[in-house]
Amino acid sequence: GNSVTQMEGPVTLSEEAFLTINCTYTATGYPSLFWYVQYPGEGLQLLLKATKADDKGSNKGFEATYRKETTSFHLEKGSVQVSDSAVYFCALSDIDAGNMLTFGGGTRLMVKP
Amino acid sequence: DSGVTQTPKHLITATGQRVTLRCSPRSGDLSVYWYQQSLDQGLQFLIQYYNGEERAKGNILERFSAQQFPDLHSELNLSSLELGDSALYFCASSVASAGYNEQFFGPGTRLTVL
Numbered sequence: 001g002n003s004v005t006q007m008e009g010p011v012t013l014s015e016e017a018f019l020t021i022n023c024t025y026t027a028t029g030y031p032s033l034f035w036y037v038q039y040p041g042e043g044l045q046l047l048l049k050a051t052k053a054d055d056k057g058s059n060k061g062f063e064a065t066y067r068k069e070t071t072s073f074h075l076e077k078g079s080v081q082v083s084d085s086a087v088y089f090c091a092l093s094d095i096d097a098g099n100m101l102t103f104g105g106g107t108r109l110m111v112k113p
Numbered sequence: 114d115s116g117v118t119q120t121p122k123h124l125i126t127a128t129g130q131r132v133t134l135r136c137s138p139r140s141g142d143l144s145v146y147w148y149q150q151s152l153d154q155g156l157q158f159l160i161q162y163y164n165g166e167e168r169a170k171g172n173i174l175e176r177f178s179a180q181q182f183p184d185l186h187s188e189l190n191l192s193s194l195e196l197g198d199s200a201l202y203f204c205a206s207s208v209a210s211a212g213y214n215e216q217f218f219g220p221g222t223r224l225t226v227l
Contacts, residue, residue, distance in 0.1 A: 036218075044218040046216075089156065099146075099169075100146060100161055100171060104155075
């Protein structure tokens with residue numbers, strides 16, 4: 001079956017530090033990949049997506065590249081802000097298995113001023 | 114604001130009881146998904162409906178059921194509740210059922226079973 005593994009948190013960084021959150025996946029088909037963000041007390045928001053190999057998703061300074069050869073979709077940001085503090089979820093959607101999302105365990109990011 | 118609404122925001126009930134969670138999808142979206150977020154299991158897909166019909170089932174217990182009505186809103190029914198059912202329940206919607214379709218999530222219903 002499909003699965004997503006992401007680094008456990010919490011990740012604690014100082015403002016303006018570089019962020020990497022690792023994500024790897026296992027899929028039977030050719031999945032689309034996503035990063036969702038959950039701010040405290042809120043629902044999930046789509047942060048970025050990539051639908052095929054070598055695609056780079058980007059939004060709000062965050063980036064992730066779909067690497068088929070390493071089955072990875074690592075999230076990066078060059079300079080984090082306190083407002084980026086949230087829980088980040090890597091997820092995949094496999095067309096062959098319908099459109100439901102399979103999520104990783106989530107990584108809590110805490111950014112200190 | 115994703116355009117997906119869920120009610121109620123919070124629900125506190127006792128073991129053995131039954132509750133109904135409600136979801137209204139974004140205007141124009143035909144597909145509704147239910148997910149459960151718990152400390153033990155993380156975020157798990159429960160069930161999907163498309164235009165009133167069940168399309169896919171995930172890790173949904175037999176005590177749980179769902180339906181999608183002609184106006185496309187959906188309800189998730191949880192019965193014979195146990196302490197372990199305490200979780201955040203999210204609804205998401207998308208335009209179509211298969212292929213790549215971005216899912217938009219509601220704010221969730223927090224269920225506490227005492």
